[in-house]
Amino acid sequence: MLNRTNIRRRKFVEIAASSAALYSECVPDFVFRTRLLLMLHLPDQRVLAIWGCFLMLTTTACMGQDRKKPAESSATVQWNLVFIGPDQAVPISVTVRADEGPLARRKKLAAMLLLRFDSDKDGKLSAAEAARLPMRAKASGTGLGDKWKALDRLPVDDSLSVEELTEFVNEQLGPVFQMSIRPPRLAQSVEFVPRLDADHDQLISSQELLGGMARLRQADLDDDEAVSIAELQPNPRRAIPNSQQTPRSYPTPVFPVNTPDEVSIAVQRILEALGSDGQGTSVAVARIQSASGQPEIFDANHDGRLNSEELTLWAQAKQPVVQITAALAQRRPSTVQIEEGTTKTPAGAKASIHLGGAAVEVNATNNRAEQTDSTKLYRVRFLTADQNKNGYLEETEFPTLQLSVPYKDVDANGDGMLMREELTTFVEFDAIALQAHIELMVGEEGKTLFELLDSNTDRRLTMREIREGFSRLAGVDRNHDERVAQSELESRYRFTFSFGRNMEFSPTGNAQAMLTTPRLRSQNTGPIWYRRMDRNLDGDISWREFLGSREQFIKLDQNADELIDLNEANAASEPSAGKN
The missing domain is CATH 1.10.238.10 (EF-hand)
Structure with missing residues (x-):
């Protein structure tokens, strides 16, 4: 039978044994085992003292190694991009430094695959074990079967090592750097401008805006004399309540230019966005930026324009005008820094810059x-x-x-x-x-024409907002021609650097469902008759809503705008009678 002393002594040994795995990398095995043997034959007080000192020494040693681990496992990812602003195309260089970078995470995945499928625990996968490896380097799924043999390279020995598994993971996960587009806000997903653009010149004039309510009336499905975002959606009758349809793909102003295929796609997009020769086959030299400040050096035929071949040479030259550096840190705040020429922003949580006529905010977040x-x-x-x-x-x-x-x-x-x-x-x-990727998420932050007209931000447009809309667009009409072009609307973007995201935990993942229906505000001011007649809660009473006679309506509508507002209702001496 064990007495208390032996029980305590055995407890010390169990604690020591359980700690061995933790400290085995920090303290030589010989020293550790020697301490254990000594403790088995020493009084309790000596055991406590020696073990306490041992823990302090080994903990200090391990802490010293831990301080080095982030540096050893950190990674730097560099990428070349092109930002296509409303005015110019700008080459950008991106550098992301990450504690425990994507490659370290991929090595961990390879080790997890080995641990999961190495049935005999010999440190490698035999032919039978390797055949069970899931395709696409997942935790489970359909096995590779005989296809595993294509992975047996380093060396060819009818088995798979952790190094070969790492290559397999890298091949399946693809490039370390990935880009994603944040789903648009509701107002960005509506078919609005084409409904107002009567002459199809891609410009909205004051006359078109004044007549807009008549053209929008067919979209007023609930016949409340207001048009909501949901009603302007494609196929609004099929839309599920409190859910929102968005386009299948969203335009992006950012394109990678690291491979020939990427360069080809970026050049084509530049021609489409900035080409002004009527056919989209070339762009003016002034609409292209380069680090040298002399984009004309790529104009081989000296015609003042860059065609597809000349733009390809420009993109392949990789002369960044702007350099963005992001640090995804674990034990300290993540930071971003922007360098343009001799100007460099301080490293901080976010930084801002103007690129090609657009305002861009850059931030970084460690979403581990x-x-x-x-x-x-x-x-x-x-x-x-x-x-x-x-x-x-x-x-x-x-x-x-x-x-x-x-x-x-x-x-x-x-x-x-x-x-x-x-x-x-x-x-x-x-x-x-x-999270075995570095992700750049690009989101558009600028206000749309719908949002500029929606003065009370209730996600619908009323007759008054349409009529008074152009006065609110005066600041947007930069050339003062009483017409608003899409290029005149403020372009504002947000770049967010992070590790790959699980959309289930992303705040943008469920944002769409929260902002679908009109945000109606109850009417708590004004005479009772005014509040009751304002059925659509837009703050005005139209002739259709008014329950009195036409003569009474005209009398109350002091400014003759066919709407009775709160001031006009308060000015009335007594409530209107019902219609005759």
Whole structure:
């Protein structure tokens, strides 16, 4: 029978053994084992003293190594882009420094694959084990089968090492740097300008705006004398309430120019956006920027314009006018810095610059926490799904997890008992894979014509807002020709650097559903008759809403604009009578 002394002594040994894995990389194995042997034969007080000193020394050693780890696992990603502004195309160089960069994450994924499929734990995958590797380097799924042999390269030995698995992961995940476009706001997704542009000249005149309500009336599906964003959507009758349709693809002003294919796409887009020769086959030299300040050097035929071939040479030259540096840090705030010529912004949470006639805000965020959030979420769902509380999930309980994969893909050993550890490994793998990229998300922040006209921001346009709209557009009409072009609307963009995002935890992922229906404000001021007649809550009473006679309406409508506003209602001496 063990006495208390032996129990305490054994506890010390258990603590030491459990700590061995933690400190084995920091302290030589010989020293560690020697300390353990000595402790087994020393009094309790000596054991406590020696073990305390040992912990302090090893912890200090490990902390010293930890300080080096971020530097060792950090990565720098460099990329060349072209920003196409409303006025000019601007070449940009992007450098992103990340603690535990994408390549380190990909090595971790390779190690996780090895651990998951190495049944005999010999540190490599045999032919049978490698055949079970999921395609596309996922945590689970259809196995590679004989296709795994194409991965056996370093060396060819009928097995796969962790290095070969790393190559496999890199091939499947693709380039380290990725770009994404933030889904547009509701007002950016409506077909609005074509409805007002009666002469199809891509300009909105004051006359077209004044007559706009008549042309928009067919879109007023609920017949409330106001047109909402939802009503202006494509196929609005098929739209599900409180959800919003958006275009399948969104235009972007940013294009990579690191490969021949990317250069070709960027050049074509520049010609489409900035070409003004009637055919879109060339652009004026003045609409192109270069680091030398002399874009004309690419004008081979000296005609003052750059055609497709000349633009290709310009893009391939990679002469950035602007250099953006972002740091995605783990233990300190992420920062961005912009350098243009001799001007450099301080490194901070965000920075701003004007590019090609557009205002651009740049920021960086370390979203590593999304990986932890994802794991925690599914752990909670596991507890909820385990209805019989037997510690594992059966296939009938699996749907509660709301995973988009079949049960057998998550049940790694196929025993029909999905343990929490199996689920955690699966979720962590996908979360790490998402963050094995550096992502640049581009979002448009400038106000649309609809938003400029929507003076009370209730996501609908009323008769008064349409009639008075051009006075609010005076600041937009920069050439004072009483016509507004799309290019005159303020262009404002936001660049956000981060690791790959899980849209389930992204604030932009669900933003669309929150902003679909008109934001109606209750009418709490004015006479009771005024509040009751204003059925569409736009602050005005139209002739259709008015319950009195035409003579009474004309009398109350002091400015004869066919609308009775709050001031006119308050000025009335007594409520109107009903219509005769």
